[in-house]
Amino acid sequence: MTAALTEAAQAPAAAAHRQQRRRRATGTLAVVPLLVLASVAFGIPALAMLNGAFTVRDPATGGTSYTAANLTTSLHGAYLTALLGSVKLSAVSAALGTVLGLLLAQAVVTSRFRALREAVLTASGVLANFGGVPLAFAFVATLGNAGVLTRSLGLRDTGWSLYSFSGLTLVYLYFLVPLMVLTITPALEGLRVQWREAAENNGATPAQYWRHVALPVLAPSLLGGFVLLFGSAFAAYATAAAMVGSSVPLVTLQIADALSGNVLVGQENVALALSLDMVVVAGLVMAVYLPLQRRSARWLA
Known part of the structure; x- marks a missing residue:
């Protein structure tokens, strides 16, 4: 029973x-x-x-x-310079894009005008995908050596050059900042008003609130946004190829030259080795990001 x-x-x-x-x-x-x-x-x-x-x-x-001869070649001379140049450009533009995108997204989220918020988010969705030759042409016509703003503001007298590392960084920010706005806006909307009110009731200043409450909460999203921006800048090719050519050493341009035989004939496999180097760099960035994300998730839980 x-x-x-x-x-x-x-x-x-x-x-x-x-x-x-x-x-x-x-x-x-x-x-x-x-x-x-x-x-x-x-x-x-x-x-x-x-x-x-x-x-x-x-x-x-x-x-x-x-043999490992192709990998050895890809890590020496002009190839190594191009790889380091791409890493530097991607890191600088991603860091600036993360900060500027966070500030813009915070201004949009806290705005009382819903129409402004929708307009900025819609524009960000469009501009985040605006790149390549059209973007390069737009900046050349505006800030190039004979650009409209260059002539009207006399920028050439100040030593300004669009075809440089700083100029290319400015161009990359045009699509990286909107991408960061789209990435970080949902996380900013997740910040509770009660947290700010509790911090203010305990005598915390706005800077202390952001340092001790908001930024720790946003840390995983900020890191994720930085990694996304780094990858987008690291893999970009058409904009740099159309605007600066070989004046700024970048690994994507070196890969294109090796594949087309523009510099040396028979270097196609070196281009594949450079591509493998890019995969390794991207993997290292993700290897740094994922443990930090898990640590932040445990802290938030």
């Missing part, structure tokens, strides 16, 4: 467990097409890049061999 009652009590739990397992199996099967597509779209190019990065062709015999 007792065993029968026990089995009757356990029957609903067993049925619920079986139903949950069926739902998990169904969900797994639903994800399979996406996993297959991602494996084909990303896996095959990644394998081709790895194979080419470690392959060297003998010009005399036409035979190929596996």
Whole structure:
């Protein structure tokens, strides 16, 4: 009798467990097409890049061999200068974009005018995807050597040059700041009014509130935004190629030159090695970001 009652009590739990397992199996099967597509779209190019990065062709015999010579070449001379230049440009522009985007997003979130908020967010969505040759042409026509503002404000007399590291940073900010606004706005909207009121009731100044309350809460979102901006700037090619050419050393421009044989013929595999270097840099950035994010999440919990 007792065993029968026990089995009757356990029957609903067993049925619920079986139903949950069926739902998990169904969900797994639903994800399979996406996993297959991602494996084909990303896996095959990644394998081709790895194979080419470690392959060297003998010009005399036409035979190929596996070696690390391409990677060694990619980390010396002009290639290393270009890689470091891209990292520096991406880090500086991402840091400035994070700060400016945070300030602009905070002004939008705290604004009493809903129309202004919607207009800024809509414009940010458009400008975050505005890049390439059109963006380079717009800045050349405005701030180039013969640009409208350059001539009207006499910027050439001050030593201003759009075709420099600082000029390229300014151009990158044009699409990085809107991207940061879109990224950080939901996190700013998640800050509770009660937290600010509690800080003010305890005698905290606005600076102390941001230092001890708001910024720790926003830290994961800020780090995520910085990583997103860094990746966008690090991978950008068309804008820099159309505007500065080879006057600013960037790894994406070096890859294009190696693939096209613009400088040296037969350096296609060196271009693949440079691409592998970019993947490693992006992986290192994510390796720094993810532990910080988990630590912040534990602190918030």
